[in-house]
Amino acid sequence: xxxxxxxxxxxxxxSLICGLTLVIADRFFALHEDARIEQITALLPxxxxxxxGYAGCSDYAKAIASADAPLNLCAPGGIAVLQALCRxxxxxxxxxxxxxxxxxxxxxxxxxxxRFRYNGVADCAAAASVAGGDKLCRYGCLGYGSCARVCxxxxxxxxxxxxxxxxxxxxxxCGRCVRACPRGIIKMIPAIRTIHVLCSSKDKGPVVKQAxxxxxxxxxxCTKLAENEAIKxxxxxxxxxxxxxxxxxxxxxxxxSHCIVRIPASRHxxxxxxxxx
Amino acid sequence: xxxYLLLIISAVLVNNFVLTRYLGICPFLGxxxxxxxxxxxxxxxxxxxxxxxxxxxxxQTFVLNPLHLGYMQTIVFILVIATFxxxxxxxxxxTSPALYKAMGIFxxxxxxxCCVLAVAVLNIQMRHTLLQSVTFGFGASAGFxxxxxxxxxxxxxxxxxAPPLAFxxxxxxxxxxxxxxxxxxxxxxxxxx
Numbered sequence: 202x203x204x205x206x207x208x209x210x211x212x213x214x215x216s217l218i219c220g221l222t223l224v225i226a227d228r229f230f231a232l233h234e235d236a237r238i239e240q241i242t243a244l245l246p247x248x249x250x251x252x253x254g255y256a257g258c259s260d261y262a263k264a265i266a267s268a269d270a271p272l273n274l275c276a277p278g279g280i281a282v283l284q285a286l287c288r289x290x291x292x293x294x295x296x297x298x299x300x301x302x303x304x305x306x307x308x309x310x311x312x313x314x315x316r317f318r319y320n321g322v323a324d325c326a327a328a329a330s331v332a333g334g335d336k337l338c339r340y341g342c343l344g345y346g347s348c349a350r351v352c353x354x355x356x357x358x359x360x361x362x363x364x365x366x367x368x369x370x371x372x373x374x375c376g377r378c379v380r381a382c383p384r385g386i387i388k389m390i391p392a393i394r395t396i397h398v399l400c401s402s403k404d405k406g407p408v409v410k411q412a413x414x415x416x417x418x419x420x421x422x423c424t425k426l427a428e429n430e431a432i433k434x435x436x437x438x439x440x441x442x443x444x445x446x447x448x449x450x451x452x453x454x455x456x457x458s459h460c461i462v463r464i465p466a467s468r469h470x471x472x473x474x475x476x477x478x
Numbered sequence: 479x480x481x482y483l484l485l486i487i488s489a490v491l492v493n494n495f496v497l498t499r500y501l502g503i504c505p506f507l508g509x510x511x512x513x514x515x516x517x518x519x520x521x522x523x524x525x526x527x528x529x530x531x532x533x534x535x536x537x538q539t540f541v542l543n544p545l546h547l548g549y550m551q552t553i554v555f556i557l558v559i560a561t562f563x564x565x566x567x568x569x570x571x572x573t574s575p576a577l578y579k580a581m582g583i584f585x586x587x588x589x590x591x592c593c594v595l596a597v598a599v600l601n602i603q604m605r606h607t608l609l610q611s612v613t614f615g616f617g618a619s620a621g622f623x624x625x626x627x628x629x630x631x632x633x634x635x636x637x638x639x640a641p642p643l644a645f646x647x648x649x650x651x652x653x654x655x656x657x658x659x660x661x662x663x664x665x666x667x668x669x670x671x
Contacts, residue, residue: 207545215537215554219561223568230568259575322638 237266244285245275250353252276252375265290273297276374277353299392301372302357302379306342306386307399307460309362312414313341329383337412340384340402348378348387369464390443393466396453398423398432398439400460405437415460423452423461482613488669489617495593496625497655497662502593505584506626507651515580516630520623522570522581524616526562526588527597531615533558534598535608555598556589563589593622629658 241262249257253274255264264270265286272286272295283297319328319335325347328334334343344363349355356371357378367378369392379387386401398417402409406418419437424430431447432439439461441447453461495501509519534555542548567585571578578585588594597618601611632654641650 204546208547208550211541211545211547212550212554212557215541215557219557222561223564226565226568230572257576322635323640324638327638 238262241265241286241289244289245282246278248277248353248375250277250373250375250377252373252377271295276300276376279373300374300389301369301392302367302374302376302387303369303390303397303464304342304348304357304365304367304382304387305397305399305401306340306364306384307415307462308336308338308341308413309344309360309364311362313338314412325381326383334384338402338409338416339404340386340400341413342386343384347381347383351377351381353377369466394441394443394447395463395466396441396447396450396461397464398441398461400438400458403436403438409437410458415458417460418458420457422455422457426452426455482610484669485610485613486617486620489614490621490624491662491665492667492669494621494625494662494665495596495618496622497659498666499596500659501596502591502622503655505587505591506622506629507648507655509581509584510626510630510633510651512634513627513630515577516626517623518570518574518577519581519584520619520626522566522585523588523591523593523622523626524619526559526566527594527619527622528612528615530555530559530562530594531597531601531611532608533562535601535606535611538602539608551599551602552595555595559594559598560589593618625658625662629655632658 238259239262242259245258245262247258251257253261253270253276255261255270255274261270261274265272272290272292273283275282275286276297276299279299280297283295286292287295314337315335316337317332317335319331321327321331323345325343325345328343328345333339334341336343342363342365344359344365346357346359346365348365349357349359353375354371354373356368356373358366358368360366365387367387372392374389374392376389379389381387384401390397399415400409400413400417402413402416404412404416406420409416409418417438419434419439421434421439423432423439424434426432426449427447428449429445430442431445432441432452434440450463453463489495493499496503496506505519505523510516537554537558538551542550542554547554563586566588567578570581570585597615601614604614606614633651636650636654645653
């Protein structure tokens with residue numbers, strides 16, 4: 202009998218000491234945070250994509266609760282999250298433009314010239330650091346899929362002949378790929394736009410022609426056709442100004458190097474939410 | 479002094495808990511996907527094992543042995559280990575929420591990491607003194623952290639190297655772990671205790 206009592210007492214004593222230690226530790230490490238932060242975090246999608254510009258969903262929630270960050274920054278959340286946030290914060294109305302990523306390069310392996318055969322690790326940053334990449338064009342998509350790997354929803358496909366293509370319907374607009382691309386040729390654009398200049402080469406016409414069959418040669422033809430300066434020249438490169446409407450489809454036909462293309466618009470629409478009383 | 483150094487070297491390299499004794503394989507495979515998480519996990523395990531080996535030794539010597547409760551060793555040791563793990567969890571949650579999230583379930587699972595209990599039990603079986611126990615605990619956990627870091631570094635590289643489809647993921651990870659274990663066998667005979 203004594204043995205059992207001693208055993209029970211010893212174990213209980215040890216447990217008691219351990220428990221007390223933990224209670225003290227819990228007090229010591231207690232988190233003092235705004236109760237709203239946790240509630241707002243629960244409203245957000247929780248995929249921590251970083252598209253809002255904050256370190257993650259809880260960081261964005263903190264910014265909303267304490268620093269009055271705008272409510273329309275969560276691209277993946279879309280209308281549902283925007284509405285929930287508006288309701289929670291008591292904001293009357295907010296608007297959100299749906300943006301998707303696009304890879305501004307159309308030069309796959311069949312259309313571009315290579316300087317050497319790259320045989321290293323399949324990563325764009327690594328490939329770019331070897332003498333500026335294996336493609337002759339210094340601006341082109343390397344196609345080793347660094348953007349596709351960081352995409353949380355697998356919206357980027359590396360098509361055969363090594364070229365990254367964003368599927369606008371799948372893209373949630375988080376912008377991770379924009380930061381992952383060592384060439385900086387992935388841009389966020391309004392989801393409703395359809396006409397794009399698929400080239401990022403700032404080289405002059407003859408140089409581009411040598412490197413790629415579908416590169417912008419800087420002929421400025423499209424800038425004259427596009428109404429209201431919707432396409433502008435940036436040096437020797439035609440760039441679509443996405444802040445202005447571009448309807449004239451003639452630019453697609455007339456482009457001598459076929460680098461202006463029409464990509465079907467994403468089915469996403471711009472969101473707006475209004476609280477009705 | 480020399481014997482303590484040898485104790486550490488033997489625990490880190492010669493009798494590495496993961497790669498030679500095959501203990502703690504679960505977190506070794508689970509938390510080794512990237513270096514920063516592996517580093518955090520390594521630090522957590524070092525803290526838990528080192529402090530747990532001190533406390534378990536004290537308990538064994540001053541509570542269990544005098545009361546002839548040797549058979550309660552496992553349950554008492556697990557209790558102590560669980561307390562330390564919970565303590566680490568509080569600390570990590572407070573200081574680095576990102577690390578807390580990255581380690582996920584593997585942080586509370588340190589409790590059931592056989593590596594931790596093994597160190598505590600081995601300390602008693604090998605009749606270590608208190609100082610030797612702490613040294614051995616530190617060496618063993620440093621060995622665990624070292625193996626975890628090396629393995630995480632290799633896995634980060636493997637992920638980028640595009641292995642054949644059939645080998646991707648756990649398969650190539652296990653092959654790598656085996657080769658790493660083989661490499662650590664090269665240390666056998668380095669220290670004679």
